[in-house]
Amino acid sequence: MTAAETRVYKLGEFHPFSAGSRRFLYLVPAGAIFELDAAAQSLIDRLASREASHDQLVAELTAPGFAATDAHELIAELYQSRVIVAGDPTVGAVYDRAVIDRTYSCDDAPTDFPLQTLVLNLTNQCNLSCQYCYEFGSDKVATPNGKPKFMDFETAKTSVDFLLDQSAGRRSVHITFFGGETLMNFPLLKQVVTYARDRAAGQGRSIDFSMTTNATLLTPATIEFLSENRIGVTVSMDGPADLHDKLRVFANGRGSYDVIEPRVRALIQNHRTRPITARVTLTSGVTDVIRIFRHLKNDLGFHEVGFAPVTTSPNRLYAINDRGMDQVLEQFHVLADEYLEYALRGEMHGFSNVSDTLSELCQGVNKSHPCGAALGLVGVGPSGDIAPCHRFVDSDSHALGHISTGIDREKQRDFLRRGHINSKYDCHTCWARPLCAGGCHHEAYVRYGDTGHPNLHYCDWIRDWTDTCLRIYGAISVHNPEFLRVFGERKALS
Ligand code: SF4
């Protein structure tokens, strides 16, 4: 008798879903999607009621006429894909203990991971006073007192050199310009683009650039520079004037919509080399997702629009309560249905919350950490302090080192160890963990005071949304698989 023939099988860990009149499994340990044919479906349905031995499964599969060799092959394939797992009754029917142990053993997080992205906070100053801003609002983690307000060229140059040194083996790396308001230090941005491009070219490598802005300082000359240099632009904008102006205000309380609207139109019209994205922060009273999407996409012409609920402690006035989150989800579903209709016609819809998840699914993402923070990505503040990402910049308690001396590997290791999915006990039985991995470290800190705490306040929401995206993926893969091709390369930065 072979080892396979002594096994007793039961179902592995997966999330089943249907799409395009087919059945699929989202295989959790692998973060992979598996489409079921009729024979696999009957085997899964059989094991759903109780475990079965190898011989029983073969007998039941062959009874309706399935060839015995095909039955053996199917069982082997499902076992290798971990759709089914097995134990050997002769040694106590321990179901794939090795697999379980490997999944949850807490390995030391890698600290020699090559950098991919550097977020340069060119300034910590902003000409708006958005009340929910994580940099200036009540939940801020930054401690900027006594530190420079604007990055200088020396610090920026050292940062670029650091990125190129620390990204060995990568042909292409990425710099994102951030603030405060990024364009308040536009002269430095221009210098960095020239310097970084020359340095990279000297090494036979390339650098891709992007930036985030509130759009108040965009001018024709700025737009021309951004377009000529293929700099991707994300505009922080919360919708039509009545919604945008609720919280995105100048220091005197005046809304910023009227100032940015003509500038955004000029940006979209004249920046010809990259798609322009709007990034919407949803807050209490600013949850009208569909109206916001229509305005930004159809009236203003953004190529893509992405939404994120505000990161805050739950007692702030602008925090979204559970009812608000449910309303957001309902509207996400409407846009997701629309997205699917577009995709089946081969057209881009522009709702980037779907596109970002499709990219992760196409790339088979299976995360040890929720994002690249302190792994393939770091942020650098005006002082040269290194932070896990842009949201922790200027925070003494989260600094991971300084650009002149490099990353403090012990601090990085501690951050990564706490943020590792294996450290998040509550997530170990969650099927959405390959994509969520516990959620944003910064949000976890603001909510729970620990960057390594899982964001348990909206797990049901995350699972519902992930299921929605899986079903969109499944339907597209059945009816228009070509459409998914572009997502293999796409990257998202939250
Ligand atoms: S935070 Fe919640 S949704 Fe995310 S992996 Fe953990 S349990 Fe799942």
Ligand code: SF4
């Ligand atoms: S998900 Fe959170 S911790 Fe990660 S890069 Fe984005 S803001 Fe930073």
